[in-house]
Amino acid sequence: MMVKQRRTIRRVEVERSPRLGLIRPTRLGFRVSVRLHDGQTPEDYTRVLDKLAHAWKVHAVRLASWKPGKVVLLATLVDPLEHVTLPVLSDGLLRVRVGLLDTGAPFVIDFRAVPHWLNVGATQSGKSNLANALIVGLAPQPVALVGFDLKGGVEFTPYEARMSALATERAECAELLAELIGIIMARMALCRAHRVKNIWHSRLPESERPVPIVVLVDEVAELFLMADKKKEQEEVSAVATRLLRIAQLGRAFGIYLKVCGQRVGSDLGPGVTALRAQLTGRICHMVNDEETAKMALGDMDPGALVAARQISPAMPGTAVVIGSEGRWHRMRSVHVTEEQAEAAAATYAHLAPSWARLTGNVAAAGDLDEVDMEEFTAPDLEDLPV
Template identity: 65%
Template sequence: MIDKATLYEALAVLVAVVAGGVAWRRFHPLSFWFGVGFPARAVWLYATWLHVASACKLTHKRRRWRISLDTVPVIGSASREAMAVVERRHLRRVEVERAPRLGIIRPSRLGWRLPIKLNDGQIPDDFAKVAERLAHAWRAHAVRVLDSKPGKVVLIATRKDPLITVAPMAPTPDDLLTVRPGVLENGRPWVIDFKTVPHWLLAGATQSGKSTLMNAIIRGLAPQPVALVGFDLKGGVELTPYADRLSALATTRATCVQLLEGLVSELTHRMADCREHGVRNVWRLPEHLRRTPIVVVVDEVAELFLMADKAEKEQVAKTATALLRVAQLGRAFGVYLIVCGQRIGSDLGPGVTALRSQLSGRVCHRVNDPETANMTLGDMDPAALDAARAIPTETPGVAIVAGSDGSWHRARSALTTEAEAETAAHAHRELTTPWAQLVRTTPRAIPDDQAA
């Protein structure tokens, strides 16, 4: 018999433990996760794996020999009613379910990482298809599949959406042509490195976060020794605030053509420089001959391709051709593109489709029409397209980011206001290279007898 005092004591201890746990979780959720949440989750996950894998159709059936113990009734000879029971061992072939073997689960700040050995005949895609089911079964925000080695996958689970709040990124003036506009879903910084992926397409419906991302990129590039050139046919409303840091800004169709011709001419010069020195790109030129890298920012690309009347047809054609040339030649000769658009459809003409194929970096915010999502991510992993379609209106700035290597991430830009980007542009205005110094417009032949 437990006396009352002991019972009260036990209850008091229980209440103290629960209250302590609640307070720990509330005031230091990260250490609570590592100390309590993760170990409990890991035990539960291993214990329920066969059941979860079976529900997700990840198990294989195998026939196995099993010894089973059967009880057999024996009817006695003296009386028909008298029965005895004997136990007999039987060797039987039975069907057993076999789940893919789990490796050692490891915690991370955002969730956990679980390596899994694939069953024979399985491929990583089998797991990618049921990633959402696994996320629900494990009470996780999302599960992503990495195929690490042949025969193995690593599942990355995130407990809650890390993109709900994104802290502003520190400017990184030391990394030339690299900006960190936000964070990726895995908690790592989102890095845009123009030297690795030279041209970017930023798509998104209205109020989806395109300008905010552009602000973050301009703020990141402003302190770097790069030239910025703007194209803004929405009357310059988007890019004029950064005019201090722009070497040139085109706000009319005529200036667009003029600036693009200037860029193509400069590219021809850079190409000739490389040929003269027998190198394949500007980064291999002797340092004193290297020209300032140029980042071309195009706001609302559709405006460049739409024509109000036939008179504009020639200018549109010239713009499309020159922009395509800049994209084709730019990657080797230090001219990079950021092309922004609400709607990027094939109805804007073949120029858009050709340009898109040159823009290997893709950022797809929430979009309204499936064609824009298709044009932005359609040639990537179909799962990226599904993830883009699932971006809710309540989280502007969330986007699917895909690089040229086929990998993709959910990411969110840090909220960077126009005023912040304008302040950065103004503060670093002394780094602006005047247009006349930036581009060489005198005709120059490319030597064709000194192959690189």
């Protein structure tokens, strides 16, 4: 009796070892198919991919495909993010391929799918590089660029030729934000006149469709830093309120935000917490403290936080990102120098709409306090013109 039982157990063990097919080399590693045993599911493999990578001494293993009874595993020998090149960054209206995901797919910032983005990272982590990539990608497109750069303009002044407006001091920022709200109001009036809920609606005549505006904010903490003097405190509070309003209303009216910062914690005031909630696209570069990573990645899978903490200073531009489908990935931006971004800004300077044109109908707009937020909505993706 005992002997019989033992034999059964042994047979089960033999059957459960993986039935590997031929190992085929790929550009970055190899692929191998595995025939599943009865009762096994692809999830049995997805759960142990990290262990497999460890056992096979490769960078990563992922499930490339599966059909009944069979899965295909793809092993990469080296990190695909080690060398990132992408020939063209512009990828359709308001879409920029700024880098590569660790899946090998390009990472696309698509402002119409995810209107507002938060990009955090320590000094030298790759924040400016990502802004450069965005500028190179957006410069040839029919969009307006607006910059907020409180570090004395060092970040965006080189690209000023392609920008429709650039604010480098707090008082200027408050003023420029007020003008952006004026633009939102005018667009709201336009949408009302045509009985549409957003500027992308097909009922809005093409000739009247407003130019989309991408607002780049460098180092958001500078905007929120508490000042001592009463007048400065009032400025900070005006800036915080206006930025939040733009984030809340912008998506329906073609105004998109990309906000950068080393710190985005609530120590900067309540305005920052409310703003963060509106910035649903997240890019977390290497950070110095766990807290900032948590601010950026929220209550995602704890694995995202671990991945963010593991970013090596030897690979600047690497980040953990959350985009439209809400899943997280490792990403590395394509290396774009300030010179390249400056050259793109100069080449396409003639495409920058003048600020006067963008604010053309503002005087006719109503009062922001009378806005019914329910009236306007972000467009459904299917409705968007390509």
